[in-house]
Amino acid sequence: MRILIIEDQNLIGKALQKGLTEEGYAVDWVTNLVDGIHLSQEIEYDTLVLDLMLPDGSGLDLLKALRENNKQTPVIIVSAKDTLADKSLGFRLGTDDYLTKPFDFEELLLRIGALIRRKYQVYGHTLVLGDLKLDLTARVAKSKDDIILLTAKEFAVLELFMLKRAKILSRSKIAEHIYSEAAEQESNVIDVFINRLRRKLEKAGLPTLIETVRGEGYTIR
Amino acid sequence: MKTISLSNRLLLATGLIFIVFFITSIGFFYRGQTRLAVQEMDRLLENEALTISTLVNVDHKGKLDFEFSRQFLLHYQSLNFSSFFRFFFAENQTVARESNAAPAIFCDKTQAFRFERSGATNYRVISYRFTPSPEVGDDLPPGVKAPEMCLVIGTEEGPYVELVLKTIYATLPYLLAIFVGSLILLWTMIRTLMRDLNALTGALAASDFSSTRAFPKLPPTDTLEVSAVVEKLHVLHNQAAEVYNDMILFIARAAHQLKTPVSAIHSTLEVLVRRDRTKEELLVGLSDLGLGVKQMSQLTQKLIASTRVAFESQADRVPINLIQFFETLWKVFQYKAEIREITCSVSGDRHTSVLGDEYLLTEIFGNLIENSILYSKPGGLIQISWEAHGETTHIRVGDRGPGISHDVQAHIFKPFIRGDERIIGGSGLGLSIAKSAVNALSGQLELIASSDQGTVMQIILPSFKK
Numbered sequence: 001m002r003i004l005i006i007e008d009q010n011l012i013g014k015a016l017q018k019g020l021t022e023e024g025y026a027v028d029w030v031t032n033l034v035d036g037i038h039l040s041q042e043i044e045y046d047t048l049v050l051d052l053m054l055p056d057g058s059g060l061d062l063l064k065a066l067r068e069n070n071k072q073t074p075v076i077i078v079s080a081k082d083t084l085a086d087k088s089l090g091f092r093l094g095t096d097d098y099l100t101k102p103f104d105f106e107e108l109l110l111r112i113g114a115l116i117r118r119k120y121q122v123y124g125h126t127l128v129l130g131d132l133k134l135d136l137t138a139r140v141a142k143s144k145d146d147i148i149l150l151t152a153k154e155f156a157v158l159e160l161f162m163l164k165r166a167k168i169l170s171r172s173k174i175a176e177h178i179y180s181e182a183a184e185q186e187s188n189v190i191d192v193f194i195n196r197l198r199r200k201l202e203k204a205g206l207p208t209l210i211e212t213v214r215g216e217g218y219t220i221r
Numbered sequence: 222m223k224t225i226s227l228s229n230r231l232l233l234a235t236g237l238i239f240i241v242f243f244i245t246s247i248g249f250f251y252r253g254q255t256r257l258a259v260q261e262m263d264r265l266l267e268n269e270a271l272t273i274s275t276l277v278n279v280d281h282k283g284k285l286d287f288e289f290s291r292q293f294l295l296h297y298q299s300l301n302f303s304s305f306f307r308f309f310f311a312e313n314q315t316v317a318r319e320s321n322a323a324p325a326i327f328c329d330k331t332q333a334f335r336f337e338r339s340g341a342t343n344y345r346v347i348s349y350r351f352t353p354s355p356e357v358g359d360d361l362p363p364g365v366k367a368p369e370m371c372l373v374i375g376t377e378e379g380p381y382v383e384l385v386l387k388t389i390y391a392t393l394p395y396l397l398a399i400f401v402g403s404l405i406l407l408w409t410m411i412r413t414l415m416r417d418l419n420a421l422t423g424a425l426a427a428s429d430f431s432s433t434r435a436f437p438k439l440p441p442t443d444t445l446e447v448s449a450v451v452e453k454l455h456v457l458h459n460q461a462a463e464v465y466n467d468m469i470l471f472i473a474r475a476a477h478q479l480k481t482p483v484s485a486i487h488s489t490l491e492v493l494v495r496r497d498r499t500k501e502e503l504l505v506g507l508s509d510l511g512l513g514v515k516q517m518s519q520l521t522q523k524l525i526a527s528t529r530v531a532f533e534s535q536a537d538r539v540p541i542n543l544i545q546f547f548e549t550l551w552k553v554f555q556y557k558a559e560i561r562e563i564t565c566s567v568s569g570d571r572h573t574s575v576l577g578d579e580y581l582l583t584e585i586f587g588n589l590i591e592n593s594i595l596y597s598k599p600g601g602l603i604q605i606s607w608e609a610h611g612e613t614t615h616i617r618v619g620d621r622g623p624g625i626s627h628d629v630q631a632h633i634f635k636p637f638i639r640g641d642e643r644i645i646g647g648s649g650l651g652l653s654i655a656k657s658a659v660n661a662l663s664g665q666l667e668l669i670a671s672s673d674q675g676t677v678m679q680i681i682l683p684s685f686k687k
Contacts, residue, residue: 011485011513019492080480102484105491 001156002177005029006036007051019105024152026180031055037065045073046116052079060093067094074115120163127162134162143204153178154197160219170217234410238403249395417447473523474637486513523650530584530657538576540685543607554590562600570605574685575614581658588651591616596622614684620676
């Protein structure tokens with residue numbers, strides 16, 4: 001899952017990037033409107049975390065531009081502006097959620113989770129495929145009732161496969177969802193990553209879950 | 222009516238009432254007196270069973286107006302008055318002729334309607350001019366001219382005082398009616414005059430200033446004083462509302478500004494404690510927290526300074542030598558400036574001193590220099606100069622920063638307004654603090670030039686003269 005943070009305050013941006021990355025999200029962070037507009041149009045993010053008061057304009061302009069271009073990317077505004085009028089304007093311009101500063105990081109995580117589930121039309125917080133169960137809120141994977149120990153990124157990839165079931169995910173698509181713009185990747189990093197995930201699933205008694213589609217990528221059927 | 226003041230209206234009303242009361246009373250008094258005199262005369266004449274003629278009128282001076290009968294005129298010389306009615310023919314102040322038993326009272330035409338006493342009898346002396354009609358004149362005996370005559374009426378009745386008292390008794394109901402009428406009139410007028418004031422008081426009493434910030438709708442008024450009060454109330458309310466709004470805005474903005482570092486500290490701390498951390502991770506986290514705390518502390522200091530300068534207006538004014546002041550002040554900023562290779566030039570008469578307060582001056586120039594450093598490009602120059610102009614000293618602080626945009630210039634001294642939002646680090650309070658501090662010293666602070674070549678601020682402070 002890939003998230004874009006548009007936040008001009010260094011400390012907040014840094015904390016959010018670190019916290020979300022540790023939860024398995026691929027996180028890009030920009031500190032101004034221009035970069036934010038550019039990235040949000042270029043890359044398909046799963047959620048935008050948007051501050052309103054940016055040095056070169058209002059975050060609402062980004063929101064407007066996004067919706068005018070028919071981009072359905074979920075947006076959560078995180079702002080110090082806390083009046084009903086501010087929130088009302090935000091929702092009218094197409095935000096999906098609004099969180100006022102100062103906020104609890106845990107709450108932001110839950111709200112981002114909810115936005116992503118809505119984006120992939122998952123109602124409820126558990127995805128099930130045979131013996132595999134993914135609890136999207138607790139971010140835990142289980143085989144029958146045994147917990148499968150996965151890293152945050154491994155969980156994120158498994159989550160992506162489950163959300164886009166039966167669809168072939170290219171290596172670049174997978175990379176886009178787990179690595180931010182800043183991360184450097186080697187050419188076979190996704191293959192290595194998928195192999196490690198397969199081994200963990202095999203150990204948990206789910207040997208043939210991830211299939212390779214030659215020349216295209218991977219899928220879960 | 223707007224141009225007549227309430228006091229003048231009351232004065233006018235009272236004067237008017239008194240004039241009306243006075244004139245009416247006098248009028249009634251004389252009218253009553255005349256009527257009484259006529260009645261008296263009629264009574265006496267009736268008692269004496271003498272028909273001289275018809276008494277037509279007695280004016281207030283006591284002049285009688287008779288229509289003498291032709292018969293009387295024919296015989297007036299031979300009339301033998303047995304009572305007190307006597308005619309004196311007065312010519313050249315001598316008695317031309319008198320009737321028998323006439324009391325020795327002479328008529329004085331200049332004193333009408335007076336009482337005299339002869340023996341035990343009161344006499345009323347009434348003079349009148351008698352001019353017979355032509356046909357009467359024809360009947361006068363030869364050698365007798367139409368005389369000026371005195372009518373003397375003798376009576377046992379009371380003297381003039383009694384007549385006056387009677388008059389007063391007779392006119393008292395009228396006077397009372399006039400008095401009560403005047404009171405009602407006065408009361409009505411005062412009520413009318415006070416109507417605006419009462420309406421205003423009522424409207425103000427019914428207004429709840431705490432529940433609404435809008436000025437209550439007051440009734441329309443046409444009284445000069447009440448209009449002035451309403452107008453002044455409006456002005457005062459607007460001023461109070463402005464101060465109140467500024468205060469609320471300041472608090473809201475201050476709270477808003479504080480949210481940013483609070484938020485940063487909150488998020489950093491939450492992310493930090495979500496997992497087990499290595500020592501290095503902890504150190505980085507703590508350092509971030511420290512930055513957040515520093516931001517908050519700087520903002521808090523500015524907020525405190527904002528409040529403090531407002532209370533320093535009573536500060537003692539002491540002479541402060543400018544060159545010494547700036548040399549000391551620059552040391553505070555030297556480190557920050559050197560990092561960005563910004564230099565400072567100070568020029569002005571070494572002996573110039575201003576009258577001020579050390580703390581306020583530090584707030585003024587500290588904030589200006591801090592802004593200059595913040596907005597200057599690396600390698601920039603800050604120029605401080607001054608010139609004494611008699612009672613005042615003009616001090617200029619200039620930098621070579623990007624200037625202040627035209628839109629912002631008008632609001633630059635309001636709290637939480639930044640010249641350039643892209644500059645991170647300013648609290649947006651510096652110039653508003655400087656302005657308050659300058660005001661507290663009865664000085665002036667103005668932006669005298671701003672372009673992409675830089676900004677120059679001018680501060681005018683009272684000079685110190687030895």
